[in-house]
Amino acid sequence: MATIYHVARRSGVSTATVSRVMKGGTGFSAATRERVLAAAGELAWVPSGSARGLASRRTGIVGLIFPDLDNTDEPGQDSPLYFDQIIRGAERAATAMGDAVLIAGSRCATGRDLVFSVASKVDGLVVLAGSLSKRDLDQIGRSVPVVLLADRAAHRGMDGVAADNRGGARAITSHLIVGHGYRELAFVGGVQRAPDSMERFAGFRDALKEAGLSIPEAPAALGGFTESGGELAMHEILRAPRPPEAVVFANDQMAIGALSTLRRARIPVPAQMAIAGFDDIAAARHVRPALTTVRQPMRDLGEQAVRLLFERVAEPDGARRAVLLSTEVVLRRSCGCGARVRAGATS
Amino acid sequence: MATIYHVARRSGVSTATVSRVMKGGTGFSAATRERVLAAAGELAWVPSGSARGLASRRTGIVGLIFPDLDNTDEPGQDSPLYFDQIIRGAERAATAMGDAVLIAGSRCATGRDLVFSVASKVDGLVVLAGSLSKRDLDQIGRSVPVVLLADRAAHRGMDGVAADNRGGARAITSHLIVGHGYRELAFVGGVQRAPDSMERFAGFRDALKEAGLSIPEAPAALGGFTESGGELAMHEILRAPRPPEAVVFANDQMAIGALSTLRRARIPVPAQMAIAGFDDIAAARHVRPALTTVRQPMRDLGEQAVRLLFERVAEPDGARRAVLLSTEVVLRRSCGCGARVRAGATS
DNA sequence: CTGTCCTCAGTAAGCGCTTACGTAAGCACT
DNA sequence: AGTGCTTACGTAAGCGCTTACTGAGGACAG
Numbered sequence A, B: 001m002a003t004i005y006h007v008a009r010r011s012g013v014s015t016a017t018v019s020r021v022m023k024g025g026t027g028f029s030a031a032t033r034e035r036v037l038a039a040a041g042e043l044a045w046v047p048s049g050s051a052r053g054l055a056s057r058r059t060g061i062v063g064l065i066f067p068d069l070d071n072t073d074e075p076g077q078d079s080p081l082y083f084d085q086i087i088r089g090a091e092r093a094a095t096a097m098g099d100a101v102l103i104a105g106s107r108c109a110t111g112r113d114l115v116f117s118v119a120s121k122v123d124g125l126v127v128l129a130g131s132l133s134k135r136d137l138d139q140i141g142r143s144v145p146v147v148l149l150a151d152r153a154a155h156r157g158m159d160g161v162a163a164d165n166r167g168g169a170r171a172i173t174s175h176l177i178v179g180h181g182y183r184e185l186a187f188v189g190g191v192q193r194a195p196d197s198m199e200r201f202a203g204f205r206d207a208l209k210e211a212g213l214s215i216p217e218a219p220a221a222l223g224g225f226t227e228s229g230g231e232l233a234m235h236e237i238l239r240a241p242r243p244p245e246a247v248v249f250a251n252d253q254m255a256i257g258a259l260s261t262l263r264r265a266r267i268p269v270p271a272q273m274a275i276a277g278f279d280d281i282a283a284a285r286h287v288r289p290a291l292t293t294v295r296q297p298m299r300d301l302g303e304q305a306v307r308l309l310f311e312r313v314a315e316p317d318g319a320r321r322a323v324l325l326s327t328e329v330v331l332r333r334s335c336g337c338g339a340r341v342r343a344g345a346t347s
Numbered sequence C: 001c002t003g004t005c006c007t008c009a010g011t012a013a014g015c016g017c018t019t020a021c022g023t024a025a026g027c028a029c030t
Numbered sequence D: 001a002g003t004g005c006t007t008a009c010g011t012a013a014g015c016g017c018t019t020a021c022t023g024a025g026g027a028c029a030g
Helices: A002-012 A017-024 A030-042 A048-054 A085-098 A111-119 A134-145 A165-179 A193-212 A227-238 A251-264 A298-314 B004-011 B015-023 B032-041 B049-056 B083-098 B111-119 B134-143 B165-180 B196-210 B227-239 B252-264 B298-314
Strands: A061-064 A100-105 A122-130 A146-149 A157-163 A185-189 A248-249 A274-276 A294-295 A322-323 A328-331 A339-345 B062-066 B101-107 B125-130 B146-149 B157-164 B185-189 B246-249 B274-276 B293-297 B322-325 B326-333 B342-347
Touching: A002 A017, A002 A030, A002 A248, A017 A030, A017 B246, A048 B049, A061 A111, A061 A298, A085 A100, A085 A298, A085 B101, A100 A111, A100 B083, A100 B111, A111 A134, A111 B101, A122 A134, A134 A146, A134 B322, A146 A298, A157 A165, A157 A298, A165 A185, A165 A274, A165 A294, A165 A328, A185 A227, A227 A248, A227 A251, A227 A339, A227 B134, A248 A251, A251 A274, A251 A298, A251 A339, A251 B274, A294 B101, A298 A322, B004 B015, B004 B032, B015 B032, B062 B083, B062 B298, B083 B101, B083 B298, B101 B111, B101 B134, B111 B134, B125 B134, B125 B298, B134 B146, B146 B298, B157 B298, B165 B185, B165 B196, B165 B246, B165 B274, B165 B293, B185 B196, B227 B246, B227 B252, B246 B252, B252 B274, B298 B322
Parallel strands: A061 A100, A061 A122, A122 A146, A146 A157, A157 A322, A185 A248, A248 A274, B062 B101, B062 B125, B125 B146, B146 B157, B157 B322, B185 B246, B246 B274
Antiparallel strands: A100 B101, A294 A328, A328 A339, B293 B326, B326 B342
16 A cells, blocks of 8 residues: 555655645645645555544544444334434534544444544544433543533533424424414323423423413323334323323324324324324324424534534633524424414524 | 553553553453553543554444435435435444444535545445446545445446345336236336436336236336426326326335325325335335335345455455345335235345 | 745654564473 | 473554654845
């Protein structure tokens, strides 16, 4: 394999000049530049990323840590976390700065080690909520800059970006109340104490309070964030002496499961019961009735997180920042809206 | 930031020993090991990936090049290429070997440069079909091992893995003919000369020939792989004096678009016209009628590609290999099947 | 003619690891 | 005591770049 020395010799300059040309800075003539580039081309030389990284203390890579990339979803199922959109957003922001994105799931066999190995290869890390224990997070934070993604509680001294779950849930619930006049609403959570679910429930309660309706202490049911969980949750709700007019789910998957249950029970949606989800996964448009939901700006989340990371890398001691991205209510049939209309954004 | 020297001094050993301990090999006592690990922990030391890479000529990273990660899909739309599944498969295989995955899209502003920059940071590259020109591919291939993903034509001297598009299309078309007795079939392609589309069309023709039916020269229409393209293609097909009984689409997106057109035209599916897609995207289960389609083993593709890459890295001069992964017909309502049943795999 | 500044380019000292090689000590067996 | 093997560890030479420093030469002002 060719090295910078070969290229330098072949083009008759020093390695310093080759380096300068490759970095694209200044300090060389046009003629020199051409000679160097020609030599590099002829030798098919690609500067070693490792050597560059070592000498310049910048790898040109940002890391993205997911909780469980390696999960065993049925193929053909949506991932509840929209990994791909986040990755794309991150990739876009990184590419704009000439960086690449290294990804890793933390929940696999060798997860923890992997994370540390990734940390050693990057200039900074974007960590999704739930990927790391507080301890590991702290430890990692001591060796590279970290931005938390979708972690409601900005960790001590770390930057964070998240979607406005609470505002989104409030907005969609208000739409149900104000736009359609429902007075009996229920909320279905994912799993006990899941931060996303709790925030969305808080937003749900905000809207009820605002409308002067009575506020439940806890979600009417829990569905584990899955379709089948949503089916069961809906069964539970139907068992109540007086089922609600509308129910808000903590994510789309559960809402879609609930739709199946309702179809089987021959309960017309939205005529007899209105349904709303959260996330706007791809399937939400395709189920019948199409699902009213709240869109999370997943791609923007990834993009902003990486931007924040760059800022932190450039200025390690700047003030920490917590960015909150607004969500968007997407109105479809399941809430009772006739046409597909989009409401404004929250916050 | 701590270095190996600090750790060595603190634990009273040489850097060589620290290195050996970190690599997890042999050549040190248990007591030494503990001392080193303790020192490393106290100093929050993470070995520099760059330095490691430079000294050992292994970065522990595999690269994944996509054509257009940075595309501007509507959020909430499926990506036609199942990027996330491929990424997961790749990540799984890489993680199993202790490696991480670096991803990059090649079609963005700085795409080409990015690809070369990625090439310099990895031990090998998995390149998706359509990401690189033959020239660039050759050039990259001269500096790192490359495995082609989903590229029908294994490039000179490169390993490749792909799904059995032709076999899958043949299988699903045969099902339409043999299973349901349709004799008038049409095929809708994506874009002119798109390799995937052409292979699937070839499989479609195989099945017709096998059944002794007359074989069209070209697809009945082209839909550009998008939903709206599928809607238009179906309009075109309906304009024919005698529309077919069944139509096979080169991907699910177009088939789903076609379903919309048919619903609006009040043509019952599958009663009056049967529909089949290709890919088994998430939405295929959710549209009504649910879409009969062919599942591509996307995750396996990613996994196999990375495995192949490791083999090539380990043995640079071994014989090149081309792996063909079988596809699976997924029967749902849109072809005329009553219940959701799964047929066997192809090839 | 001298001093100053600017441009283009070379010299060489690292960057933080890995690893080939060397050494010393311990042990078993002559 | 000598030989040979094994284990445990240190020495030091890189790996292929970047960059601070230095310098040569030319342009230009005084």
